[in-house]
Amino acid sequence: MITVTDNAASKVKELLAEEDDASLALRVAVRPGGCSGFSYEMFFDGDRTDDDQTTEVGGVQVVVDATSADLLTGATLDYKDGLQDPGFKIDNPNAQRSCGCGKSFS
DSSP, rough: EEEEEHHHHHHHHHHHHHOOOOOEEEEEEEESSTTTSSSEEEEEEEEOOOEEHHHHHHTTTEOOHHHHHHTTTOOOOEEEEESSSOOOEHHHTTSOOTTTSSSSSS
16 A cells, blocks of 8 residues: 655645545556656545445545555655645656656556
């Protein structure tokens, strides 16, 4: 399962508060595509399936489907605020290579 830093959890909690829907959780997924083979996807989702893995970090529920969980084992989701490279970043030790934009890996 992916690890979520306190900074990322805090930002997600802030964004979820704007949605004003208590059923939503952050879904992190890996999908085929991107220039390196796989790409990350993050979105708010109110639907759950039986094979979803769910964890709570800093008051935020994080949901990962079983297939993505295998590819995200040991990965860390972080959030950086600032002038240089702001936003969410996933550090994934399973990625053998990634593209220049950082949005896909293999």
